[in-house]
Amino acid sequence: METALWWVRNDARLHDNAALAAAADADRLLPVYVVDPRGYGEQPYDGRNSFDFEKTGAFRTRFLQETVDDLRGSLDDAGSALLVREGRPDDVLPEVADAVDADAVHFQALPAPEERDAAGAVVSALSDAGVTTRSHWTHTLHHVADLPDRISGIDDTFTPFRQSVERDSRVRDPVPEPDLPETPDLARLDGVDDSGSDLGSFPTLNELGLPEPAHDDRGVLAFEGGEAAGLDRLDHYLWEGDHLREYKQTRNGMLGPDYSSKLSPWLNAGCLSPRRVAAEVEEYEAERVSNDSTYWLLFELRWRDFMAFQTAKHGGQFFSLGGIRERDDIDWQRPDHDPAAREQFERWARGETGIPFVDATMRELNATGYMSNRGRQNAASFLANSLRVDWRRGAAYFETRLIDYAPGSNYGNWAYIAGVGNDSRNSYFDVVGQAKKYDSDGEYVTHWLPELEPLPAAQVHEPWELNRATQAEYGVVLGEDYPEPMVDLDATYEKFH
Structure with a gap:
């Protein structure tokens, strides 16, 4: 036995x-x-x-x-x-x-x-x-044993990796759910009563020294943990709501439950298998539609794979200050050693930078444990590229607060944006330009920053462009009703030109 x-x-x-x-x-x-x-x-x-x-x-x-x-x-x-x-x-x-x-x-x-x-x-x-x-x-779409070049040979740029697995790898069929054998005798286990019914439980938040998070109905979704909830979300997004057919067009949305699949919390906690998602997408393509949106969801799963395999390839270097590019030419500001950098980091973390698009994303994160991919990229770029605050501190802050945290995806994307990861370019996000493109009417910003609601949509993302008298006219005076911007954004971009 x-x-x-x-x-x-x-x-x-x-x-x-x-x-x-x-x-x-x-x-x-x-x-x-x-x-x-x-x-x-x-x-x-x-x-x-x-x-x-x-x-x-x-x-x-x-x-x-x-x-x-x-x-x-x-x-x-x-x-x-x-x-x-x-x-x-x-x-x-x-x-x-x-x-x-x-x-x-x-x-x-x-x-x-x-x-x-x-x-x-x-x-x-x-x-x-x-x-x-x-x-x-x-936990990945492609099994590690099926990689064409194995872990050590994976290219450090995503496109060659994606092309190689699409061309030369396969996605295995999901493993059938097994019949489970009997439970062994638990009588010798400490803390288990004679009936074998007291098998322990997850500590309470209070026991772990954590506050009970309040529900904020402004959040995009009430994320509930567990396999059942993950499968329900997959069913809702693909079949009940039929949202997959427009995923590529809507995935950069900022408000509402269905602009993107929002499967990441269940994928990263292991409640949902990426191969189960791929199998459902294949069935959806056969029964409803096969288009660039159905492909793009698999594309995003392969990006998730890429970051997991990069973590396995590079180990600790992946999480280091200089990243996998081992850069030592960036003068990172260290909140633990520099009071000015500490203040900058704390203002960023609280959503009080004076840059509305950044502040809205951070307040959403703090209130709900989630933010959109577009929000993550811009919040990260502001801290790492505009402020030059140690990018690892921002990534660690996300690790603490994100419901859907995963080491590879979180730190890999931060390193990418900070210029020390899987990209050979020095890049940054034009935060105001991004805000105007993806939140053109200011609806997202005012959803999380109601103090800016009196402003016209054209000014929501740049309230500093209004003179003092006009600010007073709208009842949004910088430094009183909303913070002055921490930095001149355009000036911080000059180092990348």
Whole structure:
């Protein structure tokens, strides 16, 4: 009689899950979710010139709580169970394996250094205990083994990578949901009562030192964690709402639930498989329409793949100040050492820069844990390119607050915009130009900055262009009703010309 553990990581789902399917081949199975304290509270940003930051904020923590609750319900319905424990995985899993006489532990392979280090420590500890371990690649569209050039040969520019996988790789069929074997005897597990019913729960926000996030009905969507909610969102976006047919045209929207798929929170938490999404898109193309929009959703999934594989290729360098280009020619301002830089960073974080488009995006993030891709790019460009504040501080701030945080996508996109990542160009976003293009009527800005509602749409994005008397006429006086701009934007762009 073989007993297996499934160590649940960012793959909290029953569908298309190779780790679960392999573990379910055993005679007995115990899924285990470990809440690692290193993922919460103030933690160091490792590497040269490190700093401390809050690791996981309230919005994503609540999403993870809901995800674990949903997984427990699904496992219960399937005749299985979920054990939840707090502690370092390399401490918890050997103890659990010993208590249930486990022969093997199956788990998801993840590419970022912290994730790989955590897995390596677990493998080492279980090896010492005589327990077999097996990792499974489950979180990208293309399997790592199917890459034409393997990890080491991936081009550092997206287009060649995309062309190579579209031409020479394949998207595997989703793994069927397995029948789950019986749960092993849990009598020897600490903290489990005689009935085996008290299997632990995710800590409360209060126990983790986090506030309960208030619901803000201005948000684009009420994101609920879990596989069921992720599959419901996929069904709504593709089939019920029929929004995919116009995705490429609407994806740069700023307001409302359906301008984009908004699948990223469930994809990044592992509630939803990218291969399941691709299979649904293929079915949609066969039954409804195949066009540039259906292709573009797969394009975006491959961008997500690219950043994950780049993380695996470059390791810690991917997260360093100089990035994978190892640049040392940028005079980054360090909030931890320079009071002026600290003030700039804090104003940016609060959404009080005096640049309406940037402030609106940051206030949306702070209030909801989410912002559009367009908003992320402009907020990042302002901090990294206009202010030259250490880009890692901005990326770490996003890590704390984003519901849909993923290491590769978050830090990779920040490094890209900051000029130290996967692009050979020095680039910046013209924030006002972007605002006028993507929020031409000022509706998004005034949605999050109601103090600017009295202004005409033509002035919402540049209130500093109004003289003092005109500002007073509209009741929006800079420095009183809304901040003066921190910098002259056009002057900050001169270094890129």
